[in-house]
Amino acid sequence: MEAITIKDIAKALNLSTSTVSRALRGSYEINNETKKLVLEYAEKMNYHPNPIALSLKENRSKAIGVIVPEIANNFFSQAINGIEAVAYDRGYHVVIFQSHESYERERSNIQHLVGRKVDGVLISLSGQTTTVEHLQEIQKRGVPLVVFDRISNDIISNKVIADNFQGAYEATEHLILSGRKRIAHITSPSLLYTTNERLEGYKAALAKYNIPFDENLVRYCGFEPEDAKQVIFEVLETQKPDAIFTASDRLALDSFAAVKAKGIQIPEQVAFIGFTNLGVAHLLDPPLSTIVQPAFAIGKTAAEMLLDTIENKQSNAAVKTIKIPTEVNLRTSSE
Amino acid sequence: MEAITIKDIAKALNLSTSTVSRALRGSYEINNETKKLVLEYAEKMNYHPNPIALSLKENRSKAIGVIVPEIANNFFSQAINGIEAVAYDRGYHVVIFQSHESYERERSNIQHLVGRKVDGVLISLSGQTTTVEHLQEIQKRGVPLVVFDRISNDIISNKVIADNFQGAYEATEHLILSGRKRIAHITSPSLLYTTNERLEGYKAALAKYNIPFDENLVRYCGFEPEDAKQVIFEVLETQKPDAIFTASDRLALDSFAAVKAKGIQIPEQVAFIGFTNLGVAHLLDPPLSTIVQPAFAIGKTAAEMLLDTIENKQSNAAVKTIKIPTEVNLRTSSE
DNA sequence: TTGTAAGCGTTATCAA
DNA sequence: TTGATAACGCTTACAA
Numbered sequence: 040m041e042a043i044t045i046k047d048i049a050k051a052l053n054l055s056t057s058t059v060s061r062a063l064r065g066s067y068e069i070n071n072e073t074k075k076l077v078l079e080y081a082e083k084m085n086y087h088p089n090p091i092a093l094s095l096k097e098n099r100s101k102a103i104g105v106i107v108p109e110i111a112n113n114f115f116s117q118a119i120n121g122i123e124a125v126a127y128d129r130g131y132h133v134v135i136f137q138s139h140e141s142y143e144r145e146r147s148n149i150q151h152l153v154g155r156k157v158d159g160v161l162i163s164l165s166g167q168t169t170t171v172e173h174l175q176e177i178q179k180r181g182v183p184l185v186v187f188d189r190i191s192n193d194i195i196s197n198k199v200i201a202d203n204f205q206g207a208y209e210a211t212e213h214l215i216l217s218g219r220k221r222i223a224h225i226t227s228p229s230l231l232y233t234t235n236e237r238l239e240g241y242k243a244a245l246a247k248y249n250i251p252f253d254e255n256l257v258r259y260c261g262f263e264p265e266d267a268k269q270v271i272f273e274v275l276e277t278q279k280p281d282a283i284f285t286a287s288d289r290l291a292l293d294s295f296a297a298v299k300a301k302g303i304q305i306p307e308q309v310a311f312i313g314f315t316n317l318g319v320a321h322l323l324d325p326p327l328s329t330i331v332q333p334a335f336a337i338g339k340t341a342a343e344m345l346l347d348t349i350e351n352k353q354s355n356a357a358v359k360t361i362k363i364p365t366e367v368n369l370r371t372s373s374e
Numbered sequence: 375m376e377a378i379t380i381k382d383i384a385k386a387l388n389l390s391t392s393t394v395s396r397a398l399r400g401s402y403e404i405n406n407e408t409k410k411l412v413l414e415y416a417e418k419m420n421y422h423p424n425p426i427a428l429s430l431k432e433n434r435s436k437a438i439g440v441i442v443p444e445i446a447n448n449f450f451s452q453a454i455n456g457i458e459a460v461a462y463d464r465g466y467h468v469v470i471f472q473s474h475e476s477y478e479r480e481r482s483n484i485q486h487l488v489g490r491k492v493d494g495v496l497i498s499l500s501g502q503t504t505t506v507e508h509l510q511e512i513q514k515r516g517v518p519l520v521v522f523d524r525i526s527n528d529i530i531s532n533k534v535i536a537d538n539f540q541g542a543y544e545a546t547e548h549l550i551l552s553g554r555k556r557i558a559h560i561t562s563p564s565l566l567y568t569t570n571e572r573l574e575g576y577k578a579a580l581a582k583y584n585i586p587f588d589e590n591l592v593r594y595c596g597f598e599p600e601d602a603k604q605v606i607f608e609v610l611e612t613q614k615p616d617a618i619f620t621a622s623d624r625l626a627l628d629s630f631a632a633v634k635a636k637g638i639q640i641p642e643q644v645a646f647i648g649f650t651n652l653g654v655a656h657l658l659d660p661p662l663s664t665i666v667q668p669a670f671a672i673g674k675t676a677a678e679m680l681l682d683t684i685e686n687k688q689s690n691a692a693v694k695t696i697k698i699p700t701e702v703n704l705r706t707s708s709e
Numbered sequence: 710t711t712g713t714a715a716g717c718g719t720t721a722t723c724a725a
Numbered sequence: 726t727t728g729a730t731a732a733c734g735c736t737t738a739c740a741a
Contacts, residue, residue, distance in 0.1 A: 042515070044734055055712045060736060070710055087489050091429045092734035095717050100426065102469070110458060111670070116451035123445060123472055132490060133470050134437070137458055153377075154422050155467060180377070292653050299657070318627050319654050322634070335446070379718055390728045395720060405726055427718030430733050 043084045052076060063088075094156060102132040103345060104152035106162040108140045108189070113288070114334045115163065118187065121338025122161060129346050131158070138165040140262060146173045153177050159345045161338075164189040166228065166262055183348040187341040188332075190232050190360075197348065198360040199341040203233045206330040206365035207240025207284070210309040213328060213369045214282045215248045219307055221256060223280035225271060225290050229259045237286060256280060260290060271297045275305075282307040291327060307371070326370040333363045378419045387411060398423075429491065437467040438680060439487035441497040443475045443524070448623070449669045450498065453522065456673025457496060464681050466493070473500040475597060481508045488512055494680045496673075499524040501563065501597055518683040522676040523667075525567050525695075532683065533695040534676040538568045541665040541700035542575025542619070545644040548663060548704045549617045550583045554642055556591060558615035560606060560625050564594045572621060591615060595625060606632045610640075617642040626662060642706070661705040668698045 045063070049056045054073065062069045062077035063086075080086075094100045105122055107115040119135065126133045134157060136148035145165045152160055160182060162174070171194040178184055178196065187199040214222050224241050227234045242252050256278055258270045271294045274280065283298075283305055285291040291310030298305045309328040310320070320327040340361055348356070380398070384391045389408070397404045397412035398421075415421075429435045440457055442450040454470065461468045469492060473480035480500045487495055495517060497509070506529040513519055513531065522534040549557050559576050562569045577587050591613055593605045606629045609615065618633070618640055620626040626645030633640045644663040645655070655662040675696055683691070 045736095046734075056735080057713080057737075058711055060734095061711090064736090068710060073710080089430075089734050090490055091426060091435065092717090093736085094426045095424075095430050095719095095733090096735055096737095098717075109455070111448070111452045111455040113446070113448075116448075117446045119470070120444070120446040120472070123470060127471070132486065135454070135458060135468050135470050136462070137455070150422075151467065154425055156424070156426055289653070292657065296657060318624070319658075322627065322631060322658060323654075324659070380720095381718075391718085392720075392729080393727055395718095396727085399720090403726060408726080424718050427733090428720085430717090430735095431719050431721095433733075 042089065043086050044089065045086075048077060048080055048084070048086060052080060098156065099158050100132075100156045101130060102134050102155070102157050103342070103349075104134045104136065104148075104155070104157040104160045106136045106138055106145060106148045106152070106160065108138050108163060108165050110135065110137055114188070114332055117334030118163070118338030118341075121335040121340075122342040125339050125342035125346065131346065138168075140166040142167040142169070149173045149177060153180060153182060157182070159183040159185070159349045161185050161187060161341050161345055163187050164191055166231075169230075183345055185341045185345045185348075187337055188233070192232065195358055197341075197344045197358050199337050199344065200233065200236075200360065200362055201332045201337060202362040202364050203236035204240040204243070205362075206367055207237040208244045209240075209367045209369075210284055210328060210330050211241045211244035212247070213367075214284065214307050214309060215244060215250065217307055217371050219282035220250060221253075221278065221280045222282045222284055223274050223278060224257045224284045224286075225267075225274065225294060226257065226259060226286035228261055234259070234286070241284065260286075264289075264293075267293045268297070272301075275301060275303055281305065282309070284308075285310045295323060295327065320368070321370055328370045329368045331366040331368065333365060336363045377424070378421050379424065380421075383412060383415055383419070383421060387415060433491070434493050435467075435491045436465060437469055437490070437492050438677070438684075439469045439471065439483075439490070439492040439495045441471045441473055441480060441483045441487070441495065443473050443498060443500050445470065445472055449523070449667055452667075452669030453498070453673030453676075456670040456675075457677040459670075460674050460677035460681065466681065473503075475501040477502040477504070484508045484512060488515060488517060492517070494518040494520070494684045496520050496522060496676050496680055498522050499526055501566075504565075518680055520676045520680045520683075522672055523568070527567065530693055532676075532679045532693050534672050534679065535568065535571075535695065535697055536667045536672060537697040537699050538571035539575040539578070540697075541702055542572040543579045544575075544702045544704075545619055545663060545665050546576045546579035547582070548702075549619065549642050549644060550579060550585065552642055552706050554617035555585060556588075556613065556615045557617045557619055558609050558613060559592045559619045559621075560595055560602075560609065560629060561592065561621035562594070563596055569594070569621065576619065595621075599624075599628075602628045603632070607636075610636060610638055616640065617644070619643075620645045630658060630662065644704075655703070656705055663705045664703045666701040666703065668700060671698045 045056050045059050049059045059077050062074045063081060103126060110116060123133050138145035138148060142165055145168055160177060171191055174194050185197045186194060190198045190200055226237060245252050258274050260266050260270050267290055275297060283294050285294055288310060306325050320329045380391050380394050384394045394412050397409045398416060438461060445451060458468050471483035473483060477500055480503055495512060506526055509519060509529050520532045521529060525533045525535055561572060580587050593609050595601050595605050602625055610632060618629050620629055655664045
C-alpha cells in the first residue's frame with residue numbers, strides 16, 4: 040500500500056511527469072483527452088500529492104504553529120478549538136506546543152516551528168517571558184505572527200485579546216450597585232497586560248460611583264497554587280472586604296473556599312472564569328457572577344488574522360489589536 | 375534572514391555539500407580540521423537542517439497526528455498535554471484535529487494526516503463512529519496507530535484506557551457502604567466500550583453486597599445537553615433513587631442542579647469527572663465524590679506506545695491494551 | 710500539446 | 726579524506 044506518485048502515473052500512461060503534473064492541476068495547455076486520462080487514472084489509484092515534496096518546493100507547509108502556556112487549561116483549549124476550526128476550513132494543519140510558562144521552552148518551541156517551516160505562528164506568551172527577541176527573530180524571517188491573550192507591548196504585531204477593561208468594569212459596577220463598597224481585587228501578576236486592563240476597569244467603575252480607590256484591596260498573585268491561598272486569607276483577614284473580584288477561576292474557587300472555611304460573610308463574589316466551570320458558578324452558595332473570556336472567538340479571530348496575512352502577504356497592512364467583548368453573567372445572592 | 379543551507383556552508387568554505395553533510399553528522403571519515411571548520415561555521419551561522427528536506431528524503435516527518443472528538447474538553451486537553459510532553463521530549467511534533475463527534479470529519483482528518491505523512495496516529499473515536507475501515511486503511515499503509523479512551527473492539531491495535539471498571543466498582547461500593555440501596559446510574563451511550571466497563575463495575579459492586587441489579591435505575595444519555603436534563607428528571611421522578619452515580623462531569627452537575635431544583639433528598643452523589651472541576655466537587659453541598667480519569671497518564675502512555683512502535687518497527691510485537699487506574703476521591707455528606 | 714531538465718535541501722553511493 | 730551524482734516528489738522554465 041505504498042503511496043502512488045506522479046512518476047508512477049507517468050510510467051503507467053506513458054507520459055512525462057510534467058505532463059501529468061500539469062494535467063492534475065488542470066493546466067490549459069494540456070490536451071483534454073490526456074487530461075481526462077490522467078485525472079481518471081489518478082482518481083482510480085487514489086493519488087494524493089505528497090505535501091512534503093510540495094513544501095520543499097514551495098517553501099511553505101500549509102501548517103501553522105500554536106504555542107500556549109498550557110493546553111490543559113479551559114481558556115487555551117477553547118482558544119485552540121477556535122484555531123483548529125478556522126485552520127481546518129482553510130486547509131491548514133495545526134501544530135501544537137506548550138511553553139509551560141517557561142521562557143526557555145517558549146524559545147525552543149519557536150525554534151522548532153520555524154525549523155519546521157510553518158507558515159505562521161500563533162502565540163500566547165508564557166508567564167516568564169519578559170523579552171521578545173525570539174518573536175522579532177521569526178518576524179525577521181518573514182513568518183507572520185499573531186499574539187493572543189498574553190500579549191506584550193514590546194512586540195509589534197497583530198494581537199487579539201478579550202476586552203478585559205469592559206468585563207472588569209461591568210463586574211465591579213454590578214458589585215457596587217448591589218451595595219458593596221470594599222471590593223477586594225485578587226488578580227494575576229502585575230506585569231501582564233490583561234492584569235492592568237482589569238485593574239483599570241475596576242478603577243473606572245469605582246471612580247464612576249465616587250468610591251476612592253484603595254490599593255490595599257488589590258493583591259497580585261502568581262500562578263503557584265500556594266501563593267493564592269496565602270494572599271486570599273491575608274486580604275480577608277486584614278481588609279475585611281464586603282465583596283471579592285478575582286481574576287481567574289482558580290482564584291475564584293480558592294477564595295470561595297476560604298470564605299466558607301472562615302465563616303466570613305461575603306455575599307457577593309465575581310470572577311473572571313473559564314469555560315467549563317461556567318456550569319458550576321451558579322450552583323455555589325453564594326453564586327458566583329462570572330466574566331467569561333471569549334476564548335473560542337479569540338482563537339478564531341487570531342487564526343483568521345494569521346491566515347489572511349499568510350495568504351495576502353500584504354506588506355503594507357498596518358498591525359492592529361482586536362478586542363473581543365467578554366460575556367458577563369451577573370448573579371446576585373439572595374441574602 | 376533566509377535560512378542557511380548546507381550548500382551555503384559548502385560554498386563559503388570551498389567544500390562539497392557531501393563533505394559538509396558528513397562533517398555535520400560527525401562522520402569518522404572526515405578530517406578533524408575540516409570537521410571543526412564546518413561545525414564552527416555552522417554554529418556561527420546558526421545552521422539548522424531543513425526538516426522538510428529530511429522528511430522527503432527519509433519518508434518520515436517526525437510528526438504524529440492526534441484526533442480527538444473535542445479539544446475543549448478537560449479530559450482530552452489533559453490527554454493532549456500528556457501526548458505533547460512525550461512528543462516534545464522525543465523530538466516529535468504534534469498535529470491536532472477534532473472530529474466533533476462526527477464520523478465524516480474523523481475520516482477526513484485521517485485522510486489529512488496520512489496525506490501529511492505523519493509517522494503515527496493517536497485517536498479517540500468519535501461518538502458516531504461505528505465502522506473502523508478508515509483505521510484499517512491507515513494500518514494497511516503501515517502507519518502505526520494507538521487508540522485511546524474511546525476505543526473499539528473492531529480495530530486490532532494498541533489501546534490505552536482508564537480502568538473504568540475499577541473506578542465504577544469503588545464508587546458504587548462507597549455509596550453502598552454509606553447506606554444507599556437504590557443507586558441510579560446515569561451514563562454515556564450504551565455502545566461505548568467505557569460505558570459498558572463502568573456498568574460492569576457498578577454491577578459487580580452491587581453483586582458483592584447482594585443488592586439486586588435493577589435496570590430501571592440505569593439511563594443512557596447522548597452528548598446533547600437536552601437529553602441529559604430529561605433523563606435526569608425522569609429517573610429522579612420515577613425511580614426515587616437514594617444516590618446517583620453519573621458518568622461525566624456534565625451529567626454530574628446537571629443532576630446536582632436537578633436535585634437542588636426539585637428539593638429532593640439525595641445525600642450521596644458520585645461522578646466520573648474531569649480535571650478542572652476537581653477543585654469544585656468538594657465545595658458543593660452535598661459534596662460530590664469523584665472518579666478522576668487519569669487523562670494525562672493516558673495521553674502519555676499512548677504517545678509512548680506509539681513512538682516506541684514508530685521507532686522500533688517491531689512487526690512481531692503483539693498488540694496490547696493498557697488500563698490506567700482511575701483516582702477515586704470519596705466524600706461522604708455530613709447529613 | 711508534450712517532454713527535458715533543473716531545482717527545493719539532504720544523504721548515500723560510488724569514484725577519486 | 727573528499728567530491729560528483731543521483732535520488733526523495735513535485736513544479737516550472739525552456740525546448741521541441
